Amino acid sequence: MNTVIAVPSLRRTTAHAAVLARRNLMSSIRRPDVLLLSTIQPIVFMLMFLYVFGGAIEFALPGAANGDYVNWLVPGILAQFAVFGASATAFGLNDDRTSGVLDRFRSLPMARSAVLAGRTTADLMRAAVILLLQLAVGILLGFRWQNGVLGLIAGVGLALAFCYACTWITATLGMVVRSTEAIQAAVYMVVFPLTLVSSVFLPTQTMPGWLQAFAEHQPITAIADALRGLMLGAGALPPGQTVAGQAMVALAWIGGITAICVPLAVRAYRRAAT
Amino acid sequence: MAEPIIEVDGLVKVFRGNVRALDGLSLQVEQGIVYGLLGPNGAGKTTLIRVLTTLLAADAGSASVAGIDLNADPQAVRSRIGLAGQFAAVDDYLTGRENVELVGRLYGFSRRDARQRAATVLERIGMLDVADRQVKTYSGGMRRRIDLAASLVGSPQVLFLDEPTTGIDPASRRSLWELIRHLLDDGTTIVLTTQYLDEADQLADRIAVIDHGRLVSEGTTADLKNRVGGxxxxxxxxxxxxxxxxxxxxxxxxxxxxxxxxxxxxxxxxxxxxxxxxxxxxxxxxxxxxxxxxxxxRPTLDDVFLALTGSVPGNEAAAGAAVGAGTDRETGADR
Known part of the structure; x- marks a missing residue:
C-alpha cells in the first residue's frame, strides 16, 4: 500500500523539483531542432548588432570599451539574453497546462512550488549553456574583459541570477495567458522595447531627456551596466557610478523581482487549468 | 452498504457568470466498484471529478475520499488517488516508461521503487514491449493506456477516469474497457465519467445520471434500464x-x-x-x-433522460450551453 508522507518537507520538495527539472531537460534535449534554433538565435542576434551597428557607433563609446563595439555589446547582449532565455518558462508551463500535465501534477501529493521550481531550474540550466556559448562566440569576435577573471565570472553569475528572476515573471505569464500566440506577443511587446530603450546596444546619453530618464532606471539597463562594470571596470560606467554600487542596484532588482513574482507564480499555479 | 469510499454531500460550485456547475450534488460510492457518472456535455461531471481530485475547491457542501475530508487534508487525499483526465497527460518526448516512472517519483517513491512499479504497471497494461518508445510515436489508444498506467503507478485506492475513451477508435475503446474492468481485481474503486450509455453499461456497476449539476437518478445499470425499458x-x-x-x-x-x-x-x-x-x-x-x-x-442516453426527466438534454439548448460554457475542461479545451 501507499507509504507516502502527507506533508511535503523541504527535502521532498527539492527532490520533486529535481525530478521535474530532469524531465524538462530530457524533453527539450530530445527536440534537437528546437534546441539548435534557440541556441543559434541569440548568437545571430549578437552578430547582427555587432556588424550592423558596430562601425557607426564606436565614437560614442566610453574609453573602457577600448574603442571596440564588441566590448560594449557583449555584456549588454548577455543581459538581453537573460530576459529572452527566461521566456521559455512561459511556453513550457503553458504547454503543460493545455496538455493536462499540470492537472496531473496538481493531483499528486507534492508541493505546489516543486513544479515551478523544476521548470525554472531546467530553463535556467538551458539558458546558462546558451549564455556561455554566446560569451564564447563574443570572445572569438574580439571581446576582451578588462577587470580580471573574477569580474567576468561575477558578471556571468549576475546575468544568470537575473535570468532566474525573470523565469518567475514568465512563469506567471505562462499560466495567466491562455494561448501560445498571446504569450509570444506579450514577450515581444515587453522585451523588445525594454531592451532597445536601455543601455544594451548604445549608451543612453544620446536619447532625448524623457526617454533617457526611463532607460536609465529600468532593470535591463541596471543589469547591463552592472555587467559592464564587472567585466570592463568602472571606466565603462556612466560618470559617478561605481562597479560595486551598480552591482548592488542590479541585485536589488533581482531580489525585488523574485520577491514579487515567486508568490504571484505560485498563486497562478494554484488557480491554473480551471 | 459497507462504509462508502467516497461521500459527496450537497456540493455546490458556481463559476463566473453565475453558472452552477454543481448544484447541491450528493452521492455515495461503495468500495471496489466501478461507478459511472453519466450525463451530457456540461452536466457537471468533470467539475465533480475536479473537486474530488483536489484540483478545484467547492463553494459549499462537503466531500470525503477514502475517509479523508477534502478540505481537511487534500495532500493525504492526493496520495490515495489516481487521475486520468480528458487528455492523455503525458510528455510526447519521453518514453512511455519514463512518463510512468516520473509520476511514480512524484508520488514519493524512490528511484528503484518507481522503476519497479512502472515495470509492473506497464506489464499489466500490456505496454511493456513498446514502453521504451517515445510517446509521440504512439497511437491515440496507446497514449490513453500510458496515461492510465501513470495514474495507476501509485496504487491508488480510488482511480478517477474522466471520459477515458473519448476520441479513440472503437477497437482501442473495447480493449480499454477490458483493461479497466480488470483493474477491479485488486480492490481499486473506479469513478469514471462518460457521455455514452453503452460505455456506462459496459463498465459501471452503479451509475449516477447527472444533469445541470444535480443528481437525476442513481442505481445499478439494471435499475436504470428497467426505468427506461430494455x-x-x-x-x-x-x-x-x-x-x-x-x-x-x-x-x-x-x-x-x-x-x-x-x-x-x-x-x-x-x-x-x-x-x-x-x-x-x-x-x-x-x-x-x-x-x-x-x-x-436499444435505449440511448437521450432515452434515459427522456424517461427520467421528461426532456432531452439537447433540447434545452440555452440552459445546456450556459452550463457548458462555465464548466472547466469541457470548454477550456479550445484547441
Whole structure:
C-alpha cells in the first residue's frame, strides 16, 4: 500500500523539483531542432548588432570599451539574453497546462512550488549553456574583459541570477495567458522595447531627456551596466557610478523581482487549468 | 452498504457568470466498484471529478475520499488517488516508461521503487514491449493506456477516469474497457465519467445520471434500464393523428409514453421488443392510424433522460450551453 508522507518537507520538495527539472531537460534535449534554433538565435542576434551597428557607433563609446563595439555589446547582449532565455518558462508551463500535465501534477501529493521550481531550474540550466556559448562566440569576435577573471565570472553569475528572476515573471505569464500566440506577443511587446530603450546596444546619453530618464532606471539597463562594470571596470560606467554600487542596484532588482513574482507564480499555479 | 469510499454531500460550485456547475450534488460510492457518472456535455461531471481530485475547491457542501475530508487534508487525499483526465497527460518526448516512472517519483517513491512499479504497471497494461518508445510515436489508444498506467503507478485506492475513451477508435475503446474492468481485481474503486450509455453499461456497476449539476437518478445499470425499458420504440404520426395515437398508446403501454419535441416523435418503452411492436401497430391499425415512421432500438442516453426527466438534454439548448460554457475542461479545451 501507499507509504507516502502527507506533508511535503523541504527535502521532498527539492527532490520533486529535481525530478521535474530532469524531465524538462530530457524533453527539450530530445527536440534537437528546437534546441539548435534557440541556441543559434541569440548568437545571430549578437552578430547582427555587432556588424550592423558596430562601425557607426564606436565614437560614442566610453574609453573602457577600448574603442571596440564588441566590448560594449557583449555584456549588454548577455543581459538581453537573460530576459529572452527566461521566456521559455512561459511556453513550457503553458504547454503543460493545455496538455493536462499540470492537472496531473496538481493531483499528486507534492508541493505546489516543486513544479515551478523544476521548470525554472531546467530553463535556467538551458539558458546558462546558451549564455556561455554566446560569451564564447563574443570572445572569438574580439571581446576582451578588462577587470580580471573574477569580474567576468561575477558578471556571468549576475546575468544568470537575473535570468532566474525573470523565469518567475514568465512563469506567471505562462499560466495567466491562455494561448501560445498571446504569450509570444506579450514577450515581444515587453522585451523588445525594454531592451532597445536601455543601455544594451548604445549608451543612453544620446536619447532625448524623457526617454533617457526611463532607460536609465529600468532593470535591463541596471543589469547591463552592472555587467559592464564587472567585466570592463568602472571606466565603462556612466560618470559617478561605481562597479560595486551598480552591482548592488542590479541585485536589488533581482531580489525585488523574485520577491514579487515567486508568490504571484505560485498563486497562478494554484488557480491554473480551471 | 459497507462504509462508502467516497461521500459527496450537497456540493455546490458556481463559476463566473453565475453558472452552477454543481448544484447541491450528493452521492455515495461503495468500495471496489466501478461507478459511472453519466450525463451530457456540461452536466457537471468533470467539475465533480475536479473537486474530488483536489484540483478545484467547492463553494459549499462537503466531500470525503477514502475517509479523508477534502478540505481537511487534500495532500493525504492526493496520495490515495489516481487521475486520468480528458487528455492523455503525458510528455510526447519521453518514453512511455519514463512518463510512468516520473509520476511514480512524484508520488514519493524512490528511484528503484518507481522503476519497479512502472515495470509492473506497464506489464499489466500490456505496454511493456513498446514502453521504451517515445510517446509521440504512439497511437491515440496507446497514449490513453500510458496515461492510465501513470495514474495507476501509485496504487491508488480510488482511480478517477474522466471520459477515458473519448476520441479513440472503437477497437482501442473495447480493449480499454477490458483493461479497466480488470483493474477491479485488486480492490481499486473506479469513478469514471462518460457521455455514452453503452460505455456506462459496459463498465459501471452503479451509475449516477447527472444533469445541470444535480443528481437525476442513481442505481445499478439494471435499475436504470428497467426505468427506461430494455428496448425503445420511436413512433411518428401525422399531427392530426397525434391525440388519438397518444390515447391508444397510453392504453397499450402502462406509463412512460413521452413526446420528444426535438424530433417530434412519440417515444415509449417496448419491454417485450418485437411483441410490443406488433401489439402497438395492431392497436393503431384498428384506430385507423398509420404511422409515418417506426423504429425499435436499444435505449440511448437521450432515452434515459427522456424517461427520467421528461426532456432531452439537447433540447434545452440555452440552459445546456450556459452550463457548458462555465464548466472547466469541457470548454477550456479550445484547441
Amino acid at each position: 428496448t425503445v420504440l420511436d413512433l411518428s404520426v401525422s399531427q392530426a393523428d397525434r391525440p388519438n395515437a397518444l390515447a391508444v398508446l397510453e392504453e397499450a403501454v402502462v406509463g412512460g409514453v413521452t413526446v420528444d419535441p426535438g424530433r417530434d416523435t412519440i417515444v415509449l418503452p417496448a419491454s417485450d421488443g418485437v411483441t410490443t411492436l406488433y401489439d402497438v401497430l395492431g392497436r393503431l391499425d384498428r384506430a385507423r392510424i398509420t404511422p409515418t415512421d417506426v423504429a425499435l432500438h
